[in-house]
Amino acid sequence: MSARPQAVLFDRDGTLVVDVPYNGDPAAVAPMPAAAAALDRVRAAGVPVGVVSNQSGVARGLLDPAQVIAVNARVEELLGPFAVWQWCPHGDGDGCPRRKPAPGMVLDAAAALGVAPGEVAVIGDIAADVGAADAAGARAVLVPTAATRGEEVEDARARGRLADDLLGAVTLLGFA
Template identity: 40%
Template sequence: MNKAVFLDKDGTLIPDIPYNIDADLITLQPDAVDGLKRLQNDGYQLIIISNQSGVARGFFKEDSLLAVEDRVRELFDFNGLFLSGFYYCPHHPSGSVSAYAINCDCRKPMPGMLIKAAAEHNIDLTISWMIGDILNDVEAGNRANCQTVLIDNGNETEWVKGDYREPTIICRCINDAADEILTKVMA
C-alpha cells in the first residue's frame, strides 16, 4: 500500500484568497516547496483535499475548479512535484444552490474525501498525514485515521476542542511540517 500527505489547499498550500477561482492569482506558499519535495522523495503521494463551498453558495460553478486544479498541477510541475490527486467538496448545508446545499460525508471535518482518495490510490491511511491550517482539517485527518499537522498561521479562529481535533504536530509551514514528519517517521 502507498502512503500520502493530504494537503488542504487554501491557507495551507496556497495563500488564502476567499472563493478564488482566478488561476492567475494562485501561487504556492513560499515555505512549502522544499518540504513537499522531501516528502515526495520519501515516497509520499501528494493529494489535495479542499472544501469548496463557493459552489454551493453560488459564487462560482463547479466546473470552474478545473482551471484551479490545472493551475496547481502547473505549479507542481514547475517545481518538480507530482500531484497525485485533487479532491474537493462543493457542498455546504447553508448553500443557495439546492443541488449542493446538503450535509455530506465529504465536507471537512468529515473524512469522506480522504477515504475516497485512499481507495482510489491504494493508500494506507495509518501511515499517511493530513496537513491543514484549521482544526476542521485536523479533525478530518484524525477521523480518517491519519496523523495530522496543524499549520498555525493565524487562519484558525474558532479553536473548538473535541475528540478528533488534537493535531499530532503543530508548526508554522509545510517545510517545517516535512521536517517534523520525516523526523517522526525515522524515530
C-alpha cells in the same frame, strides 16, 4: 510521531496556496512559502502527495466546478503533479460525508492511492483539516495562518502536531 506516512494529503487554500476566498481565477493562485520545497521533500522520498479541499463557493453559487478545476490545474502547474485530487463542492449545512471535517475526502484519497487511512497524513491550516484526518484515522499536522483560531493552535501543540510552516510539517512527519 510514528513511522513516516505512506501518503501525504494537503489542504489547498491557506496551506498549499495563499487563501483567496472563493478563488475562481487561476491567475490569483500564489504558492505559500516553502510549499514547493515541502512537496519536493515528500516526493523525493517516493511518497505520493494529494489535495483535499472544501470548495463551498460552488454550493454558494460563487464558483462553478470548471473554475475550481482551472484553479486546481494552476496549483499543479506551479507546484508539480499530485497523485490525487479530492474536492467537495458542498456547504456546511449540506450534510456531505466528504466535506471536512467529515472523513470522506481523506478516505477516498487513501483508497485511490491504495493506502490504508492510518498510513496517511493530512496537513492543513484549520480545525476542519485536523478533524477530517482524525475522523478517517489518519495523522494530522496543523500549520496555522491568520485564519487559525487560538484554541486550534493550542490543541495541536498539546497533541504534538503543530508546525510553523510546511517544511516543519513534513519534517515532523519524518521527511527530513
